[in-house]
Amino acid sequence: xxxxxxxxxxVNVAEGNPLTVKCTYSVSGNPYLFWYVQYPNRGLQFxxxxxxxxxxxxxxxxxxxxxxxxxxxxxxxxxxxxxSDSALYFCAVTPGYxxxxxxxxxxxxxxxxxx
Amino acid sequence: xxVISQKPSRDICQRGTSLTIQCQVDSQVTMMFWYRQxxxxxxxxxxxxxxxxxxxxxxxxxxxxxxxxxxxLTFSTLTVSNMSPEDSSIYLCSVGDRVTLGVxxxxxxxxxxxx
Numbered sequence: 001x002x003x004x005x006x007x008x009x010x011v012n013v014a015e016g017n018p019l020t021v022k023c024t025y026s027v028s029g030n031p032y033l034f035w036y037v038q039y040p041n042r043g044l045q046f047x048x049x050x051x052x053x054x055x056x057x058x059x060x061x062x063x064x065x066x067x068x069x070x071x072x073x074x075x076x077x078x079x080x081x082x083x084s085d086s087a088l089y090f091c092a093v094t095p096g097y098x099x100x101x102x103x104x105x106x107x108x109x110x111x112x113x114x115x
Numbered sequence: 116x117x118v119i120s121q122k123p124s125r126d127i128c129q130r131g132t133s134l135t136i137q138c139q140v141d142s143q144v145t146m147m148f149w150y151r152q153x154x155x156x157x158x159x160x161x162x163x164x165x166x167x168x169x170x171x172x173x174x175x176x177x178x179x180x181x182x183x184x185x186x187x188l189t190f191s192t193l194t195v196s197n198m199s200p201e202d203s204s205i206y207l208c209s210v211g212d213r214v215t216l217g218v219x220x221x222x223x224x225x226x227x228x229x230x
Contacts, residue, residue, distance in 0.1 A: 032216065032217045041224075042223060042224070043209075043223045043224050044209075044219075044221040045221070046116070046220065049216070051217075088155065090157065102148075102160065106157065107156075107157045108155070110155070
């Protein structure tokens with residue numbers, strides 16, 4: 001079965017420190033991988049995606065993610081956290097260029113940045 | 116990216132009634148999706164709505180309970196029928212297709228409370 005795992009329900013980081021939000025996946029073939037962010041009382045916003053090419057992808061708000069095929073991981077990173085980064089983050093995957101383009105979402109990780 | 120609006124943004128309904136949620140997109144899109152999300156939790160796909168065909172429902176969701184219309188490429192509705200308190204949730208629509216390479220863009224959500 002295809003799945004996405006976010007092992008941490010919550011990540012707490014001090015402002016200015018680097019942050020990592022972890023994601024691993026189990027999908028056959030060559031998956032497309034995504035990160036979304038959800039601020040309180042808002043819909044999900046697309047942050048970045050990996051389809052092919054360079055394993056390090058850069059996205060919105062200074063975030064980046066590293067695709068590691070051998071570890072089936074796609075961790076989200078940022079060199080220096082901001083208080084405004086506090087939100088709920090979802091990792092997601094689609095099983096390649098499928099006709100349905102159905103996305104499988106992880107359980108979410110709440111990121112809390114303290115001043 | 117597509118801009119998506121939803122109506123209503125929130126509602127409080129009585130048990131046994133029905134509510135229709137509207138989703139409007141500012142551009143023509145092939146695929147629209149309807150999700151349910153408990154606050155702070157992950158997203159559960161209800162159905163995929165393609166223009167000109169019947170919606171495709173995920174396991175655990177049926178057309179009688181969640182009828183969907185997709186009259187054109189910019190609009191869709193989801194009805195939550197014969198509501199019970201267990202239907203209290205956030206309902207999100209999204210759009211995405213091969214043009215967006217799997218990226219989905221989300222509306223702001225409709226927060227439904229059933230008393």
